Amino acid sequence: MKGTPDMPRCGFSNAVVQILRMHGVDYDAHNVLADDSVRQGIKEYSEWPTIPQIFINKEFIGGCDILLQLHQSGELIEELQKVGIASALLEAEVDENDDKKK
Numbered sequence: 001m002k003g004t005p006d007m008p009r010c011g012f013s014n015a016v017v018q019i020l021r022m023h024g025v026d027y028d029a030h031n032v033l034a035d036d037s038v039r040q041g042i043k044e045y046s047e048w049p050t051i052p053q054i055f056i057n058k059e060f061i062g063g064c065d066i067l068l069q070l071h072q073s074g075e076l077i078e079e080l081q082k083v084g085i086a087s088a089l090l091e092a093e094v095d096e097n098d099d100k101k102k
């Protein structure tokens with residue numbers, strides 16, 4: 001990302017932080033603005049031209065647009081579940097279904 005989770009330095013990086021926050025997941029963040037070799041190197045590594053970049057268990061997922069899509073479709077919850085992470089929004093979904101049953 002550009003900047004840090006506490007102080008994103010670009011709207012795209014900020015959006016990714018906000019999405020991950022909604023899912024309540026722990027993640028490592030790396031500020032590419034602190035090291036130009038990381039900024040260029042990560043783009044070559046993932047063959048993706050822009051920052052931010054999201055990886056789940058070392059697997060490249062995409063940038064801001066893709067994460068937003070996965071979030072809106074509910075697929076992000078599933079992707080996290082696959083690696084044993086229970087999204088905070090999963091519990092919200094379950095609660096909602098419980099309510100419907102009542």
Ligand SMILES: N[C@@H](CCC(=O)N[C@@H](CS)C(=O)NCC(=O)O)C(=O)O
Pocket residue numbers: 002010012039049050051052062063064065066
């Ligand atoms: N549409 C992109 C938005 C990200 C983007 O356009 N990033 C640009 C501007 S922050 C970028 O990283 N440019 C190359 C660079 O700054 O090294 C996405 O989905 O992530």
Ligand code: FES
Pocket residue numbers: 002009010011012
């Ligand atoms: S830093 Fe300008 S769009 Fe990201």
